[in-house]
Amino acid sequence: MKTKHTNSFYKTAGRTALCLFACTVMQQATAQVDLRIKQAEQYYAAGDFLTAANLYEQYLKPSAKEKPKADFPLNAKHGRQGSSMGKGVTKNDLLYKQAESYRLAHYLPQAAERYKAVAAADMANYAHALYWYAVCQRALGNTTAAEESLNEFLAKATANDPYRAAAENELATLKFVKQQTVRPDTVMYTFNKFTLSAGAEKGAFAPLHIGGDQFIITGTEKDTVAQAGVNPNHNRLYAVSLANNVLHVSEPVALGADAYTNQGAATISADGKHLYFTQWKTENGKQVFAVYHATKTAEGWSAAAEVSTVNKGGSSKHPQLSADGQYLFFSSNREGGKGGYDIWYASVNADGSVGEAVHTGAAINTAHDEQTPFYHSATKTLVFATDGKAGMGGFDLFTAKGEGNNWSTIENMGYPVNSVRDDVYFFTSDKQNLLKNAVFSSDRGSECCLETYTVTKAPKKKIFTGKVVDKKDNQPVANAIVLINANGKQLKVTTDANGRYTTEIETDADGTVTVSKHRYAEKQSGINIINTDESDWSSTKFTNNDIVLDRKIILTPETVVTVYFDFDKHNIKPDAAFKLDSLYDILVKNPGAIVQISGYTDGLGSEEYNKILSDKRAKACADYLMAKGVDSARISFESFGACCPVEMELINGRDNADGRAKNRRGLINISYPPKEEE
Template sequence: MFSFFKIVCLVICIGWLPCRGQQVVVTKNPLQLADQYFAAGEYYTAAYLYEQILNPPANTPKDEVFPVYSKRGRPGYIIPKNITRQSILYKQAESYRLAHYWPQADSVYKKCPDYIDALYWMALCERSLGHYEEAAANLRQYLEATNPNKQYLEAAEKEWATLQYIKKQLARPDTVLTHIRKLNVPDSYEKGTFAVTPLTGNQYLVSKTKSDSPIVKGYNPNNSHLFQAVLENDSLTGVTQLPLSSADPLINQGAANSSANGNNIYFTQWQKLNGRTISNIYITRLVNGSWSAPQLVNGINTSGYSSKQPVCTPDGKYLYFASDRPGGTGGFDIWYAQLHEDGSVGEPENAGRTINTEGDEQAPFYHADSKTLVFSTNGRPGMGGFDLFSAQGNTITWSTPTNLGYPVNSSRDDVYFYALEKNTLLSDALIGSDRGSGCCLETYRINKLPKHNRMTGVVLDTKTHKPIPDANVVLTTPDGKTTQTTTDINGNYSFDSVDNSFNNHQLVVTKQYYRDTAAMVTIAKTDNTNLLTDQHINTDILLEKKFVLRPENVVTVYFDFDMYNLKKEAVRKLDSVYNVLLEIPAATLQISGYTDGKGSNEYNAILSDRRARACAEYFIQKGIAASRITFESFGSCCPLEMELINGRDNPDGRSKNRRALINITKD
């Protein structure tokens, strides 16, 4: 049954007769009258009149505006014998469906078993209501039926694909990242709220329906108008109508957008002419604090066709809009035109076949920060009705549009979109949708959390390129925060919930017997196939082995005070090492140089380096490849003997500290 609001609207509508192109001639035949309202596109009233015919009330006043009954207390109209009750029910179901009264339409279609196409329309209504299993059952029955009177076989196959798409969307694990709720707006349930876009500061433009007063006989008093409101958290408050004059009571105004400088508002005006809705784009200018009388925007409106839903790019260079003007690819297409400083526009250009289809594309929005065009279309696979799609690019080149998916899209119409700049597209966005139980499109707020980010990498040995397990890896962010982990058996490490830009992040890797290594994070590639987590793969980190001093493989040579030349005893020892290198080609040397404690740290560092180099150069001169030799200097850091005993100098101890250690690695 009708909601209270819908009943009131129908009662109001009964009090007026459509005029001009949608005028209905009152006759004494109620069925003809209902059919005329249906043909005029007044589906609310038609559904009500069909109900009066099918289920007349017990008492009807003589002065009924529409003389459905001739006498009080009993029906004055008898359905002709050549017209079945079920045929009227089917018309009533069509009226409910076209008016988007999905529960009522579904209920009445069920009373029409003689109409095979009722199964298809039942499935569509049930899909719109979110009853997907019932929709699939009815659609399967329709597709498998052998009835030759089926008119919507191709559409039914597309609807089946829609149900399969919905099933996949509902199973997506990343839906948990998206939080969506309806904006709190006064009278939104009864009058709708759509095309919410910023005006200035926290002031927003809003399109809503209102009953014009006083109600004048001869036109529908319920029209769309532009309002101004304050957006605070999830509520629109202080909703006041924008004073845009219009002499014609049939004019609707809405779907507006402010220019980048805030001095102009472009908006849509529309009305029904000869049963067809014609839309045009107008401009109003801010003059001395007030909005000027609307003027038609020359160049983008075409006589006999519709242009609507204008939106300005943030840089003020282009105006995007939807139009069914000649030169498009289907019904309504996305078009754009250059914006001039005075508010006028250039010659419109079609956004191209990458964006536009043979169906309808509407309500464009351009998000400059992500270079993304968002629009609504019923010409691509989706969840049913109009779905929101996005494509990256510019006015000339676009990527293939992508469905924004559930829960951004629903099984009904999702049309308008707006997102804040300097944010990711869905981190804070507004959409228009009729997914609720209200009369019209309402506005919903979307906040999608970013995907989980994981940075991974591997630590390898410099020479062997084998993975290094149990290495300690510390990640430091630019603000100094550190996170620590350890490589696994395959040398892999990972860090979760890190900034996906990774700018100026540093890794420090430490492992016993290896040199400590610091490196800036450099992402080699990103794997974003997982719907919940983006994996950013860092370049490999290579660790070089340090000196590993094992007594059984260490040869020690000594030096005179403040000297780095090799003594005879030292040469003899080095020759023995040389022989090992010849016998074992895989063997390598690690040489470390030391000094006693006399002299400054700076001087001792240089001296110990010279001692280590002297040993290395001896082997190189004898033909050992430099790649087999590494050396390091330690100064006076590591004395083997005490250099002072009871405060007295110990020359013998000092002599043993003036040394170089040659470690032979045989593996």
């Protein structure tokens, strides 16, 4: 289980606003220094953690003109043993609250520094600061420091310490991180980061591709007039164009938001007529989320309206249409879930209206938060972020195959898609491949805020293999020629000493396999995969069913009738007809006798053409005998092209016409039934 270190996932929608508010400081022209502490508490309660952290900083480190306050004005926390500055709370109390503020605002270096200072100054009362210090260090990529701090905390913690289980889970997270970062298949991933055009300071996350180089992203704008206790930065939807991995941001999409309202995390229908997005504001110190719908008109977007079927109780956010447009997935903490935010879905009608919501079930959801869903219709894969499953820390992206509330076991998408920070808002416009030019948001590369990345994973090689065996003794047939026809492409390979053929195939294994070998009847069969092995990180091995070859009757001079053909012809000449008539008489006198006809050509012409011509010559002999009344069941024929010449066609580099003439032949083997023993 991941360590849950956020109250809810409003950070994925509002953290960019906090990031841009890093340097905002409330300047109060009053002699009452404690007003900043009261305001810090107000901002903290409202979820504006960065402003709270800055106000704590002003009080803890006053300017040179201010005299340090003798005591702290908040209600005393009795029993503290730290360096109390008079009656009331200690300096460490406020330093710890500042560390919490920085952590929740995702300024982790600042948070780690203060957690460490508090733990060093007051271990008796703030031993659990070691735990939070470790969480920050893990998220900063300092796994060694994180592990040392966790072990130090666990050595001091009692058996019933409320942080013990969380610390043990965090150690498991560090173990998972170490396993993931040494995976060999990381070389198959290609990443790019979207940056913002010069002068654009709006942030960019939750990307939505709307066609070509056009995207809609969630960014931030700042109100012109700041109000005490109100965060002046608000999330808005922006239309942007992409060029060379740079997002060029335009004006916000006009959707009727006021100065107190945030909008973001949008999804749009394939025809571009219906836009669904999250809208939220702070009410009574609590952020309330709802999903809204707007329709495209000739004048622009219509006034946004709540999607009532989605917003039934609790908060709902992060709407995302399935790729086929049939369902709207979203995250909600409404009743009927597993706890926290869960993934829900509802059918979408042709007019854009949304049906009743359905829970995706226990296989997907946990008691923690599941959010930012995306459903890839082609592969029937749900991608979502959760902090309720073992992962690399923060929110990881997971996948599950299925539909409705019937899902396979969920799988962590693993490193490098996931990081030790938060990885959310996955999306791809590719209709076939989940990890081809996919985009997602992550704060892995920043001090605090979500940024947009693209990722493509190179497909695994597809290896096609099989075995050729002899029908009589089931022994491998070496040096057989194997022609593989798969989806319009032909590959030619030769079996090894173990009768096995192996080749890389670019498409799914679907087609035919034709095997030929001297003294064996040619065999063609459809591809029949009997095993698929995906254990190798770089390739998937498809094993074909064994191909069994029949041996041909070995021809002997005593039983062979030879007929000859003119160059590039397959008609029966008079002398050939004489021999075939004589053969017919033998077959009439020996009802049990059968014949095998083999057609050959000279060495001129292509292999493919000669195969066809030799087949026509063998068939011509068979047709001649059947026309005279020989039962077709007594006749078989094979074609060998230019195989097995009986005469040299070149002598001392010069053409041997007589030799070629003798190679243009048909061989007819007569087999008699075995004599009964006396």
